Amino acid sequence: MHSEVVASRSADQRDSSRESRNGGSPQLDAVSLAIIQQLQEDGRRPYAAIGKAVGLSEAAVRQRVQKLLDQGVMQIVAVTDPLTVGFRRQAMVGINAEGDVEKIADALTDMSEVEYVVMTAGSFDILAEIVCEDDDHLLDVINKRIRSLPGVRSTESFVYLKLKKQTYMWGTR
Amino acid sequence: MHSEVVASRSADQRDSSRESRNGGSPQLDAVSLAIIQQLQEDGRRPYAAIGKAVGLSEAAVRQRVQKLLDQGVMQIVAVTDPLTVGFRRQAMVGINAEGDVEKIADALTDMSEVEYVVMTAGSFDILAEIVCEDDDHLLDVINKRIRSLPGVRSTESFVYLKLKKQTYMWGTR
DNA sequence: ACCTATCTTTGCGGATTTCGCAGAAGCGGT
């Protein structure tokens, strides 16, 4: 498994091929991408092993990983399926909004029950995933806290029945 | 930060308060929950530090973490926002299905572009998050591969414009 | 009560990894 990703790393190192689009975020070269890829397979993989895979010294990998974490480009965390773990109600809420949609998204972001907020194109302006203690809590968050936000025109809820897949391998195919 | 979570751990250790509901999945006691919580804050936190926080030896924590990983209860990985990282098109697809919905969900699970599949109650039977190279790829996956699955009645897509929040802290509030 | 089988925890060396730092490259700008 995990074969050599970058072989020579002499000229193609500071690959700045695609930093023109992509707003304010820091541009990632091929090496950092490869490092992230390694950590998507195993968040605890030793720096030396990553270094061997991407063609860098242990210290260099460590330095880059630290920077990626500091910049907020990635985070290394344990992820679970709350439903499997056992004690929560989970739902996706589609929101139709008017006015400053981003401000509504920010308000959602501030709610601790909201795990995931994304602005979308389509018949919803915002999708928000929420995790609650139980049905009462879920109802409270959706009907009271979210629907009452100024600018929220309507919402539609999708209560989770079963999580089938959850991966973080977007580059590993 | 990270204060003592479990103090005595003599009698309340094998806390089996809520394993009755929660299908086939392995029941988690309070200590494992606390361990997961620690790793949700920092996936690379040393076992000894976790042990101190939850009241267990380093070796015991290590063993429990390994078991949680083996059982698939949690995974320790690097997570990023693909849109921030820079080079993908991402969308949520709501699917209306007839017949064996779970079989359709399984088919989606097998697609490498699909990162997230959840069966829901509401006006969609399935929600699937897909990550693609570009618009052509996205169009191909949605219109050709997903819509052509037997039993898929209709789909609706929500292309991601901006990810606002992404956390994995469901127990840390 | 006692014994047994099973599972979990603990303690402890040795191998491995992480950490911090000083020096060496690499890369523009002047």
Add this chain to the structure above:
DNA sequence: ACCGCTTCTGCGAAATCCGCAAAGATAGGT
């Protein structure tokens, strides 16, 4: 060429990870 800045490398010390054998806990059977 020189300088400032960033990144990479090498290395020693400290901390961590790992495997293992013994101790402890739990549940069931007799």
